[in-house]
C-alpha cells in the first residue's frame with residue numbers, strides 16, 4: 337500500500353488538486369474542500385504519492401506538520417471554532433493528506449466526526465452555522481494564504 341513517491345495515474349491526488357487550490361509549493365499544497373456543511377474544511381496534501389507520515393524524512397514531516405498547524409491556527413484565529421479536527425486516513429485515497437476541519441457544537445455531525453452520523457433535528461442551526469462560516473470565508477482564506485506564505489519566508 338505504501339507509495340514510493342512516483343505519481344499514480346489512478347490516484348485523484350496525483351491527477352488533480354483535491355479541491356480549490358489556495359497555495360502550492362514544491363512539496364505540498366493547500367486546498368479548500370467542497371463540503372457543503374463545512375465551508376472552511378481545508379486539506380493539506382503532500383505532493384508526492386506516499387501513503388504514510390513515516391515514509392517522509394524528518395525534515396519533510398516537520399514541514400508538513402508546520403503547514404497543518406498554520407491552517408489550524410488560522411481557523412482558531414479567524415473562525416474561533418469550538419474544536420479543530422485534524423485527520424489523516426488515506427483509506428480510500430492512500431496519498432498523504434491532512435484534513436483540517438473547524439467544528440462547532442451546532443454543526444451537522446458534532447460531536448461525531450464529519451464522516452459520522454448526522455445529529456437529528458439540527459437543520460436550522462446547521463444552516464445558520466454554515467452561513468456564519470461562509471460569511472467569514474473570505475477573511476479566513478486571506479489569513480490562511482498569509483499564514484502559509486509566512487512559512488515560506490526566509491528564516492521561518
Ligand SMILES: [Zn+2]
Nearest residue numbers: 347350385431
Ligand atoms: Zn497520489
